[in-house]
Amino acid sequence: MANQSRRDFMRHSLLGLAALPLGVGVLSKRAFAQDLPPLDPESAQAKALGYVETAADASDNPAYADGETCANCMFFQADSQGCQLFPQNSVAPRGWCQSWTAKA
Numbered sequence: 001m002a003n004q005s006r007r008d009f010m011r012h013s014l015l016g017l018a019a020l021p022l023g024v025g026v027l028s029k030r031a032f033a034q035d036l037p038p039l040d041p042e043s044a045q046a047k048a049l050g051y052v053e054t055a056a057d058a059s060d061n062p063a064y065a066d067g068e069t070c071a072n073c074m075f076f077q078a079d080s081q082g083c084q085l086f087p088q089n090s091v092a093p094r095g096w097c098q099s100w101t102a103k104a
């Protein structure tokens with residue numbers, strides 16, 4: 001009985017240790033993502049794609065359609081508010097740019 005408990009303890013401890021790097025990786029990635037500076041709509045990259053922080057402000061852009069926002073774009077990463085097209089910055093969930101693509 002005591003051997004069984006010791007075995008269970010060792011197994012759970014080893015599983016916990018094995019999962020530790022994964023947890024640390026997830027946490028550090030999230031912490032890093034939260035440090036991303038917001039994309040400046042006046043920057044050259046943002047202007048090249050017609051990025052705006054409020055989607056409705058793009059209503060005069062022929063590529064824009066009602067309801068399109070970063071939050072429902074396939075390039076948006078909700079956990080970090082990042083965008084795959086602007087990997088150095090976060091974007092506004094209510095923003096938009098002309099590369100908007102519906103989530104699959």
Ligand code: SF4
Nearest residue numbers: 070073076083097100
């Ligand atoms: S690609 Fe999508 S998530 Fe990125 S800025 Fe444009 S609309 Fe927003």
